[in-house]
Amino acid sequence: GQNIDQPTEMTATEGAIVQINCTYQTSGFNGLFWYQQHAGEAPTFLSYNVLDGLEEKGRFSSFLSRSKGYSYLLLKELQMKDSASYLCAVRPNSGNTPLVFGKGTRLSVIA
């Protein structure tokens, strides 16, 4: 089976750093994606990891450990506009298999 776990909700303060964790158990692994979804809108692509380590993109970074089946998304210098749901998704194999999505983590940024 395919299973992706992430916390349901998190709250953090404007200007702070927050880490959103994702663990996965899938039939195979060919990449992990993070998406951002604002309320009432479509998910938009944030990051992609296929090798172990940290990928940095501005205020957002994503980390992957394949041996542990673990990833996290790190958001620095939080802004109010970062309030959104963050979806972790895994591609189980190298073909065109659809991504397997977690249920998302709803992040609230407070002043």
Added chain:
Amino acid sequence: DVKVTQSSRYLVKRTGEKVFLECVQDMDHENMFWYRQDPGLGLRLIYFSYDVKMKEKGDIPEGYSVSREKKERFSLILESASTNQTSMYLCASSPSRGKFKTQYFGPGTRLLVL
């Protein structure tokens, strides 16, 4: 920029009606997907397609069918709408080649079945 468009943002239908949701992408992507998204359940895959006239069932295909007559267009059909099909429907497309093969999503259709 990749653009995925969906025919309606909001739709209200009655139980038993046949409902068509249209999705069009302009990036010549081979793969297209239909999901529904419900609170607490996340994104659930209904159907997907790797090529024209080709379709594969996802995790929850019951009560739905799809059509892909042209590469750029993927339609979701609710043969006889029911109240438990009230949901947000999201279409996505992705290329078959390339490093990321990221899925790009349309804006979604919020369907209410009365």
